[in-house]
Amino acid sequence: MTNLVRTAFLVLALLYVMPVQALAEDNNKDYGDIDVIAKLGDRYYIEFEPLPKLYLPRILIADGIHFFGSTKSAMQSGLFQDAYYIENPQEFVAGVSGPVTYRLVQANGDPVTLDLSISKHVVWFWLAGFLTLFIFGRMAKKYEAGIGRETAPRGAGMNFAEVIIVYLRDEVVKSNIGEEKYKKFAPYLLSCFFMILFMNLFGLAPWGQTPTSDISVTAALALTTFFMVNLNGTKDYWKHVFAMPGIPKFMLIIMIPVEILGLFTKPFALAVRLFANMLSGKMLILSMLGMIFIFAGLYGAGLGLVSAFLWVPFTLFIYALKVFAAFLQAYIFTMFSALFIGMALEDHSHHDEHHHAETAAAH
Known part of the structure; x- marks a missing residue:
């Protein structure tokens, strides 16, 4: 039983320490701010790091009901846009820019009537x-x-x-x-x-x-x-x-x-x-x-x-x-x-x- 507890402890410790190994590559690297609130908040995708994100469907009501497989596909439809690009239009590049805040509004900047998306x-x-x-x-x-x-x-x-x-x-x-x-x-x-x-x-x-x-x-x-x-x-x-x-x-x-x-x-x-x-x-x-x-x-x-x-x-x-x-x-x-x-x-x-x-x- 003691060996099992010790092994579990070491495995968990390695899981948590592994991301820190990358720190040794560059002592002068700027690690940026740690946004704890963002980590705890709701999102329209599920993270499986280091695997790609699993994006979730968006269901939006604005002049009808609209179904999209992901936030990006909703933006590519031309009907909706990430609120970030409405506020910062100079940073949007058609066909390249991806979602930032994942808060979608209509392409003209008007809010959606109801967001029933799966989070x-x-x-x-x-x-x-x-x-x-x-x-x-x-x-x-x-x-x-x-x-x-x-x-x-x-x-x-x-x-x-x-x-x-x-x-x-x-x-x-x-x-x-x-x-x-x-x-x-x-x-x-x-x-x-x-x-x-x-x-x-x-x-x-x-x-x-x-x-x-x-x-x-x-x-x-x-x-x-x-x-x-x-x-x-x-x-x-x-x-x-x-x-x-x-x-x-x-x-x-x-x-x-x-x-x-x-x-x-x-x-x-x-x-x-x-x-x-x-x-x-x-x-x-x-x-x-x-x-x-x-x-x-x-x-x-x-x-x-x-x-x-x-x-x-x-x-x-x-x-x-x-x-x-x-x-x-x-x-x-x-x-x-x-x-x-x-x-x-x-x-x-x-x-x-x-x-x-x-x-x-x-x-």
Whole structure:
């Protein structure tokens, strides 16, 4: 086991140090700025360095729907242009210039009505959904055949998944929603957990991306929970929003806006918490690796290469924390979603009656 860990460490270290070997070729080379934000941002291509980029289709709505295989083909059509060349027309050379910002506008400079293009975060989001359907679809067939239901689960993967599923069902879904109603929401909450987990882990793979570091992805997930909560809210739930019992009537002028605001702050907190945690972890990793190039630019390629033996172990340590954070953030999103759903389904009048009965019995 020790040899395996040591070998894995050396392989990862080599993967990170390999780009620095080029620094030894020219100590006076200008390494330029390290744009961490650009690395984390969404793009209309997928990078497989040192292999060529995989360009993604562009779908644009402007005087009709237009489909293109890539950004460059959209520019070559003459209908659309990269916004960079609209602002800097002197730098555009017909048939030669490629995309710069990948933000397309119409050839006359007008913005497109709607950009439905497929981006790299969308691709990785779809991949997470496909993995969830594929893995747990196969597990469902095994359960239907009696494996894991009438007999013990088979295989390490099935055993590991069952431990997580049973824990989430009993300690998260059932405990927050209740014994009677949890089955309706368990599929959604379990799907949330595993999709978010896969998306969080994708960023740790070579060439991988973390879709949950994109606020639009986490906002879509939080919005789904928002509709799940409010479309299933009971009359008692809405009564506590618009006519909270037990407070003076004049206080409703203050309480109703506060309660309505609370409906939106919950999904907002869900989206921002997941987004900020996953983005900051990725940013920290890229910043640490960037220190190698900063040292090389300031003190020469030799010292930059030597400093890699400090920054690479730090990066591997952060990677280990990110694996833990991937599970933790998926758990937190699922737990709070279950909590909000349970609050919307809670029958407050039943608890009030139970409380009054206990008080009367005590007297």
